[in-house]
Every structure is written in C-alpha cells, then in structure tokens.
Amino acid sequence: MSFRVLxxxxxxxxxxxxxxxxxxxxxxxxxxxxxxxxxxxxxMMRHQKVDLVLTDVHMPGMCxxxxxxxxxxxxxxxxxxxxxxxxxxxxxxxxxxxxLGAAGYLIKPFYPEMLIQQIxxxxxxxxx
Amino acid sequence: VSxxxxxxxxxxxxxxxxxxxxxxxxxxxxxSASMVLATLCEASAWPASGTHCFDDAICSVIPFSGGKPxxxxxxxxxxxxxxxxRSFLGIxxxxxxxxxxxxxxxxxxxxxxxxxxxxxxxxxxxxxxxxPVVSSGREERAGARRFQRVFEMEQxxxxxxxxxxxxx
Numbered sequence: 001m002s003f004r005v006l007x008x009x010x011x012x013x014x015x016x017x018x019x020x021x022x023x024x025x026x027x028x029x030x031x032x033x034x035x036x037x038x039x040x041x042x043x044m045m046r047h048q049k050v051d052l053v054l055t056d057v058h059m060p061g062m063c064x065x066x067x068x069x070x071x072x073x074x075x076x077x078x079x080x081x082x083x084x085x086x087x088x089x090x091x092x093x094x095x096x097x098x099x100l101g102a103a104g105y106l107i108k109p110f111y112p113e114m115l116i117q118q119i120x121x122x123x124x125x126x127x128x
Numbered sequence: 129v130s131x132x133x134x135x136x137x138x139x140x141x142x143x144x145x146x147x148x149x150x151x152x153x154x155x156x157x158x159x160s161a162s163m164v165l166a167t168l169c170e171a172s173a174w175p176a177s178g179t180h181c182f183d184d185a186i187c188s189v190i191p192f193s194g195g196k197p198x199x200x201x202x203x204x205x206x207x208x209x210x211x212x213x214r215s216f217l218g219i220x221x222x223x224x225x226x227x228x229x230x231x232x233x234x235x236x237x238x239x240x241x242x243x244x245x246x247x248x249x250x251x252x253x254x255x256x257x258x259x260p261v262v263s264s265g266r267e268e269r270a271g272a273r274r275f276q277r278v279f280e281m282e283q284x285x286x287x288x289x290x291x292x293x294x295x296x
Contacts, residue, residue: 010259011236013217013229020218058243058257087243092254108240109167 002030003051003125008041008067009034009085010059014108018054018085021112026127027119038062042070045077052123057086057093068100081122085110148249153275153290160244161279161288164237169215173279173286185209185285186231188238189263192246195253198272198292200245202238202260205284209234235260241288 005022009015015034022032033050035041039062041053053071057064064084071077081103086093089107097105103122106114120126158175165171186209188202204212213225213233239260246255276289 011232011239013213013233013236016217060259087240087247088255088257089244089247090251090253090255092252108243109164111167 001125002028003123004031004033004049005029005052005054005119006033006035006041006044006050008036008038008053008055008059008064010036010056014056014085018115021115022119025112025116025119027116027125028128036061038064038067038070041067042074042077045071045080046074050077050080052119053080053082054085054119055082057084057088057097065096065100068097068102072101083118083122085115148292150275153245153249154277156245156248157275157277157288157290160241160248161277161286164241164244165212165281165286168237168240169212171212171215171281173281176278176280176285186234187263188231188235188260190235190239190242190260191258192242192255193258194246194255195250196292198290200238200242201276201287201289201291202234202241203287203289204234205286206230208281208284208286211281211283212237231262235262238288242290245288245290 007015007018009018019032019034022029033044035044037059041055044050055064055067068082071080071082082101083104083106084097084102085106085108087108094105104118106118116127162173165173184206185203186206190200192198192200209230210225213230214221216233216237219225239257243257272291272293274289274291276287279286
C-alpha cells in the first residue's frame with residue numbers, strides 16, 4: 001500500500017531534509033506534499049487525500065497545536081495520523097500534543113531511523 | 129526558609145535575570161549545541177574560552193516567550209556556516225549554495241539548539257519559540273543577563289547565547 005505524506009514546517013531546509021529522508025527510506029510513497037504552516041496544511045488535507053501528517057509545533061500563522069485541534073473537528077481530516085516533530089521536549093508540550101491525538105512525538109534533532117520508526121508505527125506501512 | 133535565605137534567593141534571581149544558575153545554563157548550551165551539530169550536521173565543536181568577535185559571521189536570532197521570555201543567538205562564521213549547511217542538506221561541495229539557503233539552515237539549526245536548551249532548562253514549563261531571523265547583530269534588551277558559550281570548529285567559530293529579559 002503506497003501512501004501520501006504531508007510535511008508541515010515553516011523551515012524550508014527542514015522540509016527538504018525530511019522529504020529526502022522519506023523518499024530514500026524505502027517506503028512505498030505515492031506523494032510527498034509540503035506546507036509551511038497549519039492553515040496551508042488544512043487546506044491541502046481538505047482537498048486531497050493525505051495518509052500521514054508530519055508537523056512542527058512552533059510555526060507562524062497556524063501552529064501545530066492549532067492544526068491538530070482543527071483536524072480533530074473536521075470530518076475530512078480527523079482520522080489522519082499525525083506525528084509531531086519539534087525541538088520542544090517539555091513535558092507539557094508533549095502531553096498536550098499526545099492528548100490532542102498525536103500518534104507520535106519526534107524530538108529534533110533526530111536520526112533518520114527514528115523518523116522511519118515513527119512513520120511505520122503511525123501508518124502501519126513497512127518499508128519495501 | 130529564613131528571611132535572610134529568601135533575600136539571598138531574590139538577590140540571586142535578580143542577578144541572573146532568570147532564576148537559573150549560570151553554570152547550569154552554560155552547560156545546557158554546550159550540550160545542546162554539540163549534540164545538534166553532531167546529529168544534524170556530523171560536525172564537531174570544541175568549547176573555547178572567552179568571548180570572540182566575528183569578522184564575517186551569520187547571526188540567527190530566536191526570540192522566545194512563555195514562563196521566562198528572552199532571546200537566543202546563534203552566531204557562526206560564514207566559512208563554518210557553509211560547511212554546516214552542506215552537511216545539513218546533504219549537498220555536495222561542487223554545488224553552489226545561495227546565501228539565503230545558508231541563512232535558512234543557520235536559522236533552523238539555531239532554532240533546534242534553542243528548543244533543546246530551553247527544554248532542558250525549563251522542562252516543566254511551557255515555552256514558545258518565535259520565528260528565527262538573520263540579524264546583523266545582537267538584539268537584547270538593555271540590562272538583560274546573557275549566558276554564552278563559544279566553540280571552535282574545524283572551519284571557524286560558533287557562539288550560542290541565551291538572554292533572559294531582566295525583570296523575569
């Protein structure tokens with residue numbers, strides 16, 4: 001089963017690195033979409049199929065926390081698994097994001113293998 | 129706690145501007161900078177003593193708020209920044225990197241170090257990191273107490289510093 005992933009991060013270099021890691025990791029990837037904040041991500045999810053969201057927390061415009069709240073209130077997006085990627089490893093933040101339904105929380109900086117594990121756990125899709 | 133003990137604590141917090149011990153903050157700066165550079169850029173940085181002026185450097189500024197607001201600075205010499213950017217992006221030497229790309233990587237690396245430091249120092253608080261920007265120099269409030277660490281890298285120098293707003 002191939003899947004479509006949406007990377008939400010305001011940092012172009014981070015989006016590029018995460019995208020490349022996923023593309024070379026051996027996952028059956030159908031498409032890798034990118035958004036620079038939560039609002040742009042929501043629009044994309046409402047109009048096209050997305051199987052997994054990887055999102056930063058601190059972003060201008062709509063932050064990762066507000067994105068998750070909005071996703072959970074929308075029939076078109078509530079079911080999509082979300083893995084949070086952030087350098088914020090405070091207990092409150094992690095608990096908040098997990099309470100909002102995050103499938104995983106990846107603390108930056110992370111090694112490629114950690115990202116791959118989180119994707120496997122969140123999607124149930126294994127690498128080829 | 130005795131009255132004199134409370135007074136000593138108040139004075140200590142007033143001096144540091146953060147209620148944190150300087151050694152603890154500087155240790156967190158060292159740990160986070162080394163760990164982030166090694167993990168994301170496969171780069172090594174060795175602690176250096178004193179403060180240094182940079183003739184040619186990129187300065188990334190990250191304001192933060194939450195329990196203890198302040199500003200984080202990531203200052204790196206341009207030669208080292210180029211190496212860090214190439215390694216972070218996985219781009220070969222023969223490909224020319226635009227200055228704005230190098231700036232963006234410095235902002236992201238600085239942002240990650242900042243998040244790591246603040247998480248270590250304020251693990252039970254809520255922190256908010258604001259957008260990093262490249263600046264021509266430091267952006268601190270007058271009277272802010274600054275904690276900093278300077279590193280030597282193979283290709284240049286690096287400084288990370290954390291300044292808390294005075295009255296927090």
